[in-house]
Amino acid sequence: xxxxxxxxxxxxxxxxxxxxxxxxxxxxxxxxxxxxxxxxxxxxxxxxxxxxxxxxxxxxxxxxxxxxxxxxxxxxxxxxxxxxxxxxxxxxxxxxxxxxxxxxxxxxxxxxxxxxxxxxxxxxxxxxxxxxxxxxxxxxxxxxxxxxxxxxxxxxxxxxxxxxxxxxxxxxxxxxxxxxxxxxxxxxxxxxxxxxxxxxxxxxxxxxxxxxxxxxxxxxxxxxxxxxxxxxxxxxxxxxxxxxxxxxxxxxxxxxxxxxxxxxxxxxxxxxxxxxxxxxxxxxxxxxxxxxxxxxxxxxxxxxxxxxxxxxxxxxxxxxxxx
Amino acid sequence: xxxxxxxxxxxxxxxxxxxxxxxxxxxxxxxxxxxxxxxxxxxxxxxxxxxxxxxxxxxxxxxxxxxxxxxxxxxxxxxxxxxxxxxxxxxxxxxxxxxxxxxxxxxxxxxxxxxxxxxxxxxxxxxxxxxxxxxxxxxxxxxxxxxxxxxxxxxxxxxxxxxxxxxxxxxxxxxxxxxxxxxxxxxxxxxxxxxxxxxxxxxxxxxxxxxxxxxxxxxxxxxxxxxxxxxxxxxxxxxxxxxxxxxxxxxxxxxxxxxxxxxxxxxxxxxxxxxxxxxxxxxxxxxxxxxxxxxxxx
Numbered sequence: 001x002x003x004x005x006x007x008x009x010x011x012x013x014x015x016x017x018x019x020x021x022x023x024x025x026x027x028x029x030x031x032x033x034x035x036x037x038x039x040x041x042x043x044x045x046x047x048x049x050x051x052x053x054x055x056x057x058x059x060x061x062x063x064x065x066x067x068x069x070x071x072x073x074x075x076x077x078x079x080x081x082x083x084x085x086x087x088x089x090x091x092x093x094x095x096x097x098x099x100x101x102x103x104x105x106x107x108x109x110x111x112x113x114x115x116x117x118x119x120x121x122x123x124x125x126x127x128x129x130x131x132x133x134x135x136x137x138x139x140x141x142x143x144x145x146x147x148x149x150x151x152x153x154x155x156x157x158x159x160x161x162x163x164x165x166x167x168x169x170x171x172x173x174x175x176x177x178x179x180x181x182x183x184x185x186x187x188x189x190x191x192x193x194x195x196x197x198x199x200x201x202x203x204x205x206x207x208x209x210x211x212x213x214x215x216x217x218x219x220x221x222x223x224x225x226x227x228x229x230x231x232x233x234x235x236x237x238x239x240x241x242x243x244x245x246x247x248x249x250x251x252x253x254x255x256x257x258x259x260x261x262x263x264x265x266x267x268x269x270x271x272x273x274x275x276x277x278x279x280x281x282x283x284x285x286x287x288x289x290x291x292x293x294x295x296x297x298x299x300x301x302x303x304x305x306x307x308x309x310x311x312x313x314x315x316x317x318x319x320x321x322x323x
Numbered sequence: 324x325x326x327x328x329x330x331x332x333x334x335x336x337x338x339x340x341x342x343x344x345x346x347x348x349x350x351x352x353x354x355x356x357x358x359x360x361x362x363x364x365x366x367x368x369x370x371x372x373x374x375x376x377x378x379x380x381x382x383x384x385x386x387x388x389x390x391x392x393x394x395x396x397x398x399x400x401x402x403x404x405x406x407x408x409x410x411x412x413x414x415x416x417x418x419x420x421x422x423x424x425x426x427x428x429x430x431x432x433x434x435x436x437x438x439x440x441x442x443x444x445x446x447x448x449x450x451x452x453x454x455x456x457x458x459x460x461x462x463x464x465x466x467x468x469x470x471x472x473x474x475x476x477x478x479x480x481x482x483x484x485x486x487x488x489x490x491x492x493x494x495x496x497x498x499x500x501x502x503x504x505x506x507x508x509x510x511x512x513x514x515x516x517x518x519x520x521x522x523x524x525x526x527x528x529x530x531x532x533x534x535x536x537x538x539x540x541x542x543x544x545x546x547x548x549x550x551x552x553x554x555x556x557x558x559x560x561x562x563x564x565x566x567x568x569x570x571x572x573x574x575x576x577x578x579x580x581x582x583x584x585x586x587x588x589x590x591x592x593x594x595x596x597x598x599x600x601x602x603x604x605x606x607x608x609x610x611x612x613x614x615x616x617x618x619x620x621x
Contacts, residue, residue, distance in 0.1 A: 028519035032435060035427035036445045039493065042486055043448045046459055049466040104361030112355055113362075121362060123612065128369045130608040132547025134575055135601050138582050138593070139372050142379075189368055196365070220343065220351035243454060250456020252550040253579065277458050277550070284462075284554055299462045306459075310451050 047303060054297030057290065065297060071263045073283070078294035080301060082265050086180065086273040087302070090255065091248035093184025093269070094191055098248075099241055101188070102195035107229075109196075110203040111221055122200070129193035137257030140186040145177030145258060148185075153177065153270050172270035176260070181269040183259040187251055191244035198240035198317070202233045239316030246310045250302060252277040276302045373601075380598025383591035393577060397586055403577060403596050410574040410600070413477060413556055414546050417484025422538055425489045429496025429537075434522050446497070453490040460486050461551030469555060477571035480556025487548055488541035495537025499530040532614055539611035543604045549575035574600045 057078060058065055068079025109122055153175035160166040172179070206229060214224045230237070260272020261282055274282075276298045287295050387402045394401025428445070436442025464483040469475055503526050511521035527534070557570040574596045581593035 025517040025519040028522070029435060032427040032431035035424045036431040036436065036442070036493075038424060039428055039445055039449050039452065039489065042463075042489075043452055043455075045467065046455070046463040049463045050459070053462075053466055101361045101364065104358040105365055107354070108358040108362040112358055121366065123609075124366050124369055125362075127605060127608060128365065130543055130604055131369075131372065131601060132549070132575065132604060134547065134549045134578055135372065135376065135597055138578070138597055139375055141582070143371075143375050192365055220347050222351040222354040223347070225354060246454050250458065252456065252458040253575075256579075257583075277456060280458055280462070281550060281553055284465075285557070296462065296466075299459055302456060303459055306454075306456055307451065310454050313454075314447065314450050 047307075050296055050300035050303050054293055054300040056293040057297035058300075060290065060293075065294075066301070069265045071279075073291055076290050078290070078297075080276070080294075080298055082263060083274050083276045083279045083298060084301065085265065086259065087249055087275040087277070087305075089180055089269075089273070090183045090187055090259065090275055091245055093181060094187035094248040095241065095245060096188075097185060098188035098191045098195060098244060102192045102240075102244070103199055103237065105192070105196040106199035106203055107225055109200045111225065111229075122197070125193050125196055128189075129197070132253075133190065133251060134253040134257075136186055136190055137254040140182060140254060140258040141178065144186070145182055147177075148182055149175045149177030157270065168267050169269055171268050173268075175270070176272075178258050178260040178272055179268075179270045180259065180266075180273045183255045183273075183275070184269075186254050186258055187248045190251060190254060191247050194247060195240050195244040198243060199233075199237050202236045202240065202317075203229055206232050235319055236317050239313045239319075242309050242313035242316065246306050246313060249309065250277055250306050252281050256281045376594070376598045376601055379591075379594040380596075383595040384598070388592070388595045393572065393581075393592070394588060396584070396589070399588055401588070401592065403574065403592055403599075405572045406574045406577040406596060407599065409477075409556075409572040410546065413480045413484060413552070413571060413573050414542060416477070416481030417488055417545050418538065418542050420481060420485035421488035421492055421541060424485070425492025425537075425541070426496050426534065428489070429493040429534075430500065430522060430526075432493065432497040433500035434518070434526060449490045449493050452486075453494060456550075457487055457548055458550040461554040464551065465554040472568070474568075475555060475557040475570040476568050477556050478568070480552050480571060480573070483551035483555045484545040484548060487551065488545050491541040491544055492534075492537045495540065496530075496534050499533030499537070500526050502533070503529045536611045536615045539607055539614070543607035543611065546607070547575060547600055547604050549579055552576050553579070 061068065061078060064079065066080055066084065068077075069081040069085075070077050070079045071082060072078075105125060109118060109125075113121060149172075153172045156170050157172045157175060160170050210228055210232065211224055214228045219227070255275050256278040259274055259278055261274045261278060262272035263274065266273065280295050280298055280302075283291070284295055385402075387400060388404075389402060389407065390404055391400065391402030392405045393403055428449075432442050432446055432449075436445070461483055464479050464486065468479040468482060472479065507525050507529060508521050511525045512518075516524070552573055552575055556573055557576065578593045578596045578600070581589040581596070584590065
């Protein structure tokens with residue numbers, strides 16, 4: 001800092017003295033304010049374009065657009081339920097798998113990790129977040145799905161065949177490896193870095209004195225986590241989870257690769273399905289007229305769902321910061 | 324960013340184990356083992372994906388990959404040079420549009436708008452945009468630019484990427500400017516400098532490394548984006564033409580189309596492309612982290 005202030009006193013002061021009032025000042029102020037407002041306009045524009053483009057589909061099918069599971073391009077009948085259900089189910093699977101692992105990683109990084117290992121491990125976890133989603137899709141389709149079909153789907157299917165509930169939920173008619181559960185697993189891998197790094201930051205913000213006093217009265221690490229850290233950070237961790245949920249709901253490319261893109265409703269987790277994002281990605285370039293409007297209406301639903309989730313997440317995380 | 328204090332708690336802190344009830348000991352041991360296994364699992368998956376990429380992509384790499392254009396369906400040979408150049412140009416275009424907007428908006432939030440309701444709202448919206456599904460941004464830019472301009476275009480692709488990059492730059496710029504101590508600004512103001520001069524000459528200069536990090540991270544983010552390009556720049560199989568009014572070939576969409584195609588040659592080119600893009604993005608992210616680390620040490 002010393003070097004910095006010295007530089008200012010020698011080089012900038014002269015110029016500053018010579019220019020007491022510039023026309024640059026209001027222009028700069030105006031430009032930065034305009035850029036900031038542009039951010040607001042972009043969000044408004046996204047919502048506006050979805051509502052405007054999707055309106056014909058909503059008008060044509062009414063509320064049935066959400067509840068109908070018929071998606072027939074030839075007959076121009078469009079119902080979003082299969083895609084909505086696929087989006088929600090795959091995101092739910094991702095959370096069920098991803099949340100415990102993420103919180104485990106965060107606890108490891110903040111409580112258990114020896115100092116020398118901290119940086120490499122957190123770098124690795126954060127690099128996982130930087131890998132583009134299409135790579136996860138390729139890995140899922142060409143590497144993970146064949147293994148999953150062979151070592152999980154086939155044995156499980158033959159085991160549960162004929163059983164009352166499991167026989168429906170975990171039975172694969174065609175054990176190809178792609179399907180709802182595979183998509184959920186890939187999504188889990190993708191959201192783990194996000195949830196883990198936010199949770200780690202939240203745990204790091206908890207005053208050390210709380211932790212130390214708990215250790216001081218003889219608590220074990222488990223007790224410190226259970227009775228000090230989680231109650232302190234609970235709401236914010238839920239916020240972090242919802243941020244991950246937002247990602248899982250809107251993820252496109254990885255899901256498009258591994259979900260199988262089926263249009264019919266199936267109760268089995270092993271069967272192909274589709275999500276809102278994967279359907280838009282698949283059909284958008286061939287769509288016209290009402291089909292096109294229906295896809296934008298799907299986009300509108302996705303926007304509203306993720307927007308709600310993200311707003312809630314931000315509010316929950318902000319509670320921790322202001323405290 | 325490790326908290327200074329948390330590092331001082333030794334990992335062996337705990338009660339004298341001899342007098343601890345077995346139930347508590349088991350719960351503690353279980354937690355430690357489970358957390359360690361989960362972390363190992365995360366590292367293992369990254370390693371698996373990287374090894375697979377290097378295995379599949381590395382065997383597809385050759386000089387042709389970087390010098391030839393994408394081959395037609397079912398033909399042999401060819402490369403992905405047009406996709407690499409196209410991706411490079413689209414990313415550059417996106418960052419060139421996003422940098423001034425993002426830096427200025429971040430400056431507004433940190434310097435001018437402190438405490439104002441408008442800044443509060445914009446910060447919130449920016450955080451939402453940061454996590455918004457990129458496919459929706461693609462749809463928005465499609466309705467905004469593709470039919471009005473008469474078709475898929477490189478310009479639309481650049482704008483879509485810029486919209487994804489802006490929130491990243493806004494966020495890091497604001498965070499970094501907030502770290503600049505107020506006394507520096509006061510010193511500038513005391514010399515009679517107008518606010519813009521104080522910001523440009525003092526705040527920006529002090530936060531420079533962090534701001535560049537934000538731009539690098541934004542570049543890494545948009546370089547691998549596929550969904551928004553599907554509806555905007557699309558793709559073509561020809562050599563890049565300087566005319567951005569047409570579709571522009573780019574790596575992510577090329578990978579998407581080639582990986583799902585039934586041709587062995589296309590598939591191996593898709594792996595080569597995946598390797599190239601992942602290594603570039605990892606290099607960018609690591610460069611960004613190193614830059615920030617250096618800044619913090621100072």
